[in-house]
Amino acid sequence: MPAKLNPASKPSPASARDLPSTGRLITTAELATHNTPASCWLAVRGKVYDVTSFLDRHPGGRDLLLFAAGRDATQVFETYHQFKVQGTLPKYLIGDLADNELPVFPAPSPFFVAVKERVYEHLRTNVTSDPKWAVGMWVRYAGIYSMVVAAWYAQLWVWPQGGWAQWLAAVVLGFFCAQIGLNPLHDASHFAVTHSPWVWKLLGATHDYLNGASYVVWIYQHMLGHHPYTNIPNADPDIATNEPDVRRIKAVQPWYKHYLHQEWFVPVLYGVLSIKTRIQDVTILYTLKKNDNIRINPLTAWHEAVFWSGKAFFVFYRLVVPVVFAGLSVGRTLALFLVADLVSSYWLALTFQANHVVEETKWPEPNERNEMSIDWAEMQVATTQDYAHDSAFWTIATGSLNYQAVHHLFPEISQYYYPMIAPVIMKTCQEFGVKYLVQRTFWDALGSHLKYLKVLGLNTHEEDLKKKEAKAQ
Ligand code: HEM
Numbered sequence: 001m002p003a004k005l006n007p008a009s010k011p012s013p014a015s016a017r018d019l020p021s022t023g024r025l026i027t028t029a030e031l032a033t034h035n036t037p038a039s040c041w042l043a044v045r046g047k048v049y050d051v052t053s054f055l056d057r058h059p060g061g062r063d064l065l066l067f068a069a070g071r072d073a074t075q076v077f078e079t080y081h082q083f084k085v086q087g088t089l090p091k092y093l094i095g096d097l098a099d100n101e102l103p104v105f106p107a108p109s110p111f112f113v114a115v116k117e118r119v120y121e122h123l124r125t126n127v128t129s130d131p132k133w134a135v136g137m138w139v140r141y142a143g144i145y146s147m148v149v150a151a152w153y154a155q156l157w158v159w160p161q162g163g164w165a166q167w168l169a170a171v172v173l174g175f176f177c178a179q180i181g182l183n184p185l186h187d188a189s190h191f192a193v194t195h196s197p198w199v200w201k202l203l204g205a206t207h208d209y210l211n212g213a214s215y216v217v218w219i220y221q222h223m224l225g226h227h228p229y230t231n232i233p234n235a236d237p238d239i240a241t242n243e244p245d246v247r248r249i250k251a252v253q254p255w256y257k258h259y260l261h262q263e264w265f266v267p268v269l270y271g272v273l274s275i276k277t278r279i280q281d282v283t284i285l286y287t288l289k290k291n292d293n294i295r296i297n298p299l300t301a302w303h304e305a306v307f308w309s310g311k312a313f314f315v316f317y318r319l320v321v322p323v324v325f326a327g328l329s330v331g332r333t334l335a336l337f338l339v340a341d342l343v344s345s346y347w348l349a350l351t352f353q354a355n356h357v358v359e360e361t362k363w364p365e366p367n368e369r370n371e372m373s374i375d376w377a378e379m380q381v382a383t384t385q386d387y388a389h390d391s392a393f394w395t396i397a398t399g400s401l402n403y404q405a406v407h408h409l410f411p412e413i414s415q416y417y418y419p420m421i422a423p424v425i426m427k428t429c430q431e432f433g434v435k436y437l438v439q440r441t442f443w444d445a446l447g448s449h450l451k452y453l454k455v456l457g458l459n460t461h462e463e464d465l466k467k468k469e470a471k472a473q
Pocket residue numbers: 042044049051054058059060064065067068073076077080081082085088089132190191194195196412
């Protein structure tokens with residue numbers, strides 16, 4: 001039974017900001033230079049810590065500290081630990097952060113504290129003693145990898161002559177490649193499968209080898225960018241846009257004529273997602289050295305080796321083997337490649353877009369000092385839409401993205417347990433007056449994405465917003 005709390009009276013946990021001032025001010029520019037194994041600093045709630053000596057003792061492994069090094073790591077710190085872990089921080093304290101590079105949030109609200117306590121209590125009492133372990137997920141991974149190998153083999157050697165069976169094999173290959181992204185890659189990038197940093201690294205590497213896309217780039221974009229700053233313009237790399245862009249997804253983007261009727265052509269463009277991702281991997285790591293506003297730290301030898309050998313292996317198994325060893329023509333090889341890639345891209349893009357870029361989700365913004373007024377956990381719920389909670393098909397086929405708000409609040413828990421903790425979260429939301437969005441079906445959620453694109457494509461959108469605001473006042 002979840003503990004009963006009075007929403008109004010539960011205090012926030014002691015914040016690191018409450019520690020006495022050190023007398024040493026450190027700017028975000030100085031902090032950013034300490035992002036290597038030789039000098040690893042990070043900030044939590046306005047305090048800067050030198051964790052170089054802790055690198056090899058961190059139970060989550062040294063890589064995670066190195067990813068977070070040189071930046072404000074408050075949100076990932078509070079996400080991946082229980083609040084009590086804050087007690088380990090003071091011994092590494094070296095200074096106070098002078099400014100904010102990216103948005104910062106108020107101390108965890110009573111809702112955040114309660115939902116964390118209740119979910120872990122529920123898991124402990126009713127579900128499992130280890131929320132990072134689920135045999136069911138290993139069965140899914142085994143099924144996914146087997147299907148990738150079987151479909152790849154079938155399209156080259158069982159049905160090499162062409163015909164519908166060969167095309168079907170390409171479709172199946174594309175679908176299960178997307179499943180690698182939604183399951184082993186995604187779980188590993190949130191450290192939600194076992195307690196072993198090596199398991200996370202190895203599962204992550206299968207995305208490099210079998211999808212040709214980088215685990216490390218995903219970590220920066222997703223774990224360090226999208227999750228801490230969901231739907232915040234200029235902070236969440238998932239919603240980064242150029243001006244003008246091909247699509248208008250944020251009200252802060254200026255309007256251009258080509259956005260009119262974007263709901264018709266934008267979804268078509270989602271088909272190039274996989275190819276775009278593979279190319280951007282190289283520019284993000286080697287030329288820009290950042291993903292939108294999330295800086296990339298120096299790569300470890302392991303990550304560099306996996307990155308390049310992954311790209312090479314991908315080209316070899318998807319393009320060289322079909323032509324050189326299976327005797328397929330270059331044209332047929334490219335066509336099969338494209339079919340599989342289109343299926344992967346659409347499956348991934350449409351399931352993602354139906355979660356955040358939709359009608360009712362919020363697009364919060366910080367003040368001029370980069371401070372947010374909303375609690376981080378409450379923002380996670382406000383910027384996210386779930387769908388089809390009662391469908392086992394959508395739960396398995398989307399890697400549990402249909403429980404997206406659950407995932408955003410508890411990414412460190414195996415997705416296998418999302419359906420079991422969702423009721424606890426929804427009940428807590430109700431009690432604290434936090435609105436939880438859930439659509440009945442995937443198609444309703446997708447429809448909401450298309451309607452949102454349509455509305456932002458109209459140049460009357462700003463006028464409508466102003467009228468609404470005026471009415472509300
Ligand atoms: C000031 C820096 C940090 C300190 C002092 C610290 C401390 C700790 C401690 C004491 C634990 C063991 C207790 C627990 O599991 O709750 C732990 C585990 C963990 N930490 Fe950290 N941590 C830091 C930064 C980070 C960052 C930046 C991340 C993520 C990017 C992270 C991810 C994890 C994970 C995933 C585990 C669980 C490992 C497992 O599954 O057993 N930590 N950390």
